[in-house]
Amino acid sequence: MSGVQTDAPDGARLSLHADRLLGKRLFASSSLAFLVLVAGAAVGLVVQLGTVRLIGAESFGHFAYVIAWTTVLGYISTLGFHVSLLRLLPAYQVGADWSKAGGVLRFALSGAALAGTALAMVAAVSVVAIHGAESELGRALLIGTAIIPLLSLRLVSAAAVRAYGGIISAMLPERILRDTLTFLFLALAVLSGLAVPDAVTAVSAALAAGVVMLFILRRFLIAHIPPEPARSPRLYAPREWLRPAVPLTLIMLADTLMSRAGVLIMGAHGAATEVAIYTVAVSLSLIAALPRLSIATLFAPTVSALYARKDMAGLQTLISRAALLSLAGTLTVASPLIFGAEMILNWFGPEFSAARTILIILVAGQLVAAAAGPQQHVLTMTGHEREGSRLMIAAAAGNVIIAAILYLILGMTGVAVAAALSMLGWNAGMMWCVHRRLGLRPGLASISGRPGGGSSQGSAADDLAKGNIGGER
Secondary structure, eight states: OTTOOTTSOHHHHHHHHHHHHHHHHHHHHHHHHHHHHHHHHHHHHHHHHHHHHHHOHHHHHHHHHHHHHHHHHHHHHTTTHHHHHHHHHHHHHHTTOHHHHHHHHHHHHHHHHHHHHHHHHHHHHHHHHHTTTTSHHHHHHHHHTTHHHHHHHHHHHHHHHHHTTOHHHHHHIIIIIHHHHHHHHHHHHHHTTSSOSSHHHHHHHHHHHHHHHHHHHHHHHHHHSOHHHHHSOOOOOHHHHHTTHHHHHHHHHHHHHHHHHHHHHHHHTTOHHHHHHHHHHHHHHGGGGHHHHHHHHHHHHHHHHHHHTTOHHHHHHHHHHHHHHHHHHHHHHHHHHHHTHHHHHHHHOGGGGGHHHHHHHHHHHHHHHHHHOSHHHHHHTTTOHHHHHHHHHHHHHHHHHHHHHHHHHHTHHHHHHHHHHHHHHHHHHHHHHHHHHHOOOOTTHHHHSOOTTOOHHHHHHHHHHHHOTTSOO
C-alpha cells in the first residue's frame, strides 16, 4: 500500500502500522456500537409508539416533559464526572497510577449520589410549590424527582465501564434496557388493571426501570474494573478532580438544554400534545445522529490516551477518520429516514403528521454536526473543557432564547429552526477552538491538510486519511 517503503525508517513503519491498527479499531468498535445504537433507536421508537397508544398523546406529552426535566437535573448531579472519568481513568491507566484510579471512581460515585439526592429534594419541594400534588403533571413530576439520583449514578457508572473498555456494556442499559423495561412495566401495570393509563404510571415505570438498570450497571462495573485499583490504597485529589467539575457540569447542562429546550418551552406553555409531537420528531432525527454517537463511544477515551502520550499526529488521524465515518454514516441514514418519515409518523396518529417538516430541519442540523465530527470530545479530553463549556453555553443560551421567540411566531417549526441554528453556530465555534488551541485541523478540514508537526508519523496519517479509511482492505 502507499506510504510503506522498504527503506523507510523503522519508526515511520511502526507509526504507520499503529495508525492502521487505530483505524481498524475505530471502524470495528464504532460499527458494533452503531449496531447497538440502531437497535436502541428502534426499541425507542417502538416504545414511544406503544406508550402513545397506551396512555394517549396528551399524557405522553406530560411524560416526555417529566423525563426532560429529570434528565437535565440528573446530568447536573454527575458534577461532570460522567465525562471527566473518560479522561482521568485512561490517563491513570497509562501511567499505572492505580491509587488515584480507585480514588477518583469512589469519589465520583459518592459525589453523584449526594448531589443527586440533594437536587431531588429541592426539585420535589419546587414541584409541590408550583404544581401541587393533585394534577396528573404535578404527581408525575413529583415521582420523577426520585429518578434524578438513580440517573446520576447510572451515568457515572457507565462512564467508568466505558473508560475501562466496556463500550457495549456501558451502552446496553441506557440504549436498550431503559426503554424496554419502562414499557414492560407500564404495559404490565395498565393491561393488568393495576394502574390507570396516564403519565403518573409511565413515570413510575421509568423509576422502576431505573432501579433495575443501576443494579445491572454496577455488575458491569465490577466486571470491567482491573484488579490493580482494588489492590492499591486509594489516593484522593478532590481539588484536581473538582477543578473541571464546574465547566463540565455547565457543558452537560447546556447539552441537555440544547436537545430538550423545545420540550421544556412547550411544556411550560402547557402544550402537552405539541410536546408529544415534537418529542417523536426529535427521536426520529436522532437516528441520523447514531453514526456520530457510535464513533464518539470509542473516540473520547482514545483521545485521552493519545493526548496523554503526546501523540498529536495520531490524534489528527483519529479526528480525520471520525469526521469521514460520521458524515458517511449520517448521509446513509438521513435519506431513507426523511423519505419514510411520513409513513412512520402516521403510525403514532394523524396529529403526528405535523412533525415531518420539523424532522427535516432537525436532520439538517445533524448533518452539520456529522461533518464537523465529535469535536466536543477533543476539547474535553485534552483539558480544554473551559473553552468547550463557554461555546456550548453560548449555543444553548442562543437556542433557548431563539426557540422561545420563534415558538411564539412559528410554533413547533420555530423551535426546530432554533435547534438547527444553534447546532451550526456551536460546531463552527468548536472548529475554530480546536484549530487555535491544539493546532489540529477539525472535522472534514483535517482531510486536506497535513497534521501539525510535519513528522513521518504525520505523513503516515495523511496517507491513511486520503487512501485507507477504515483500515487495510
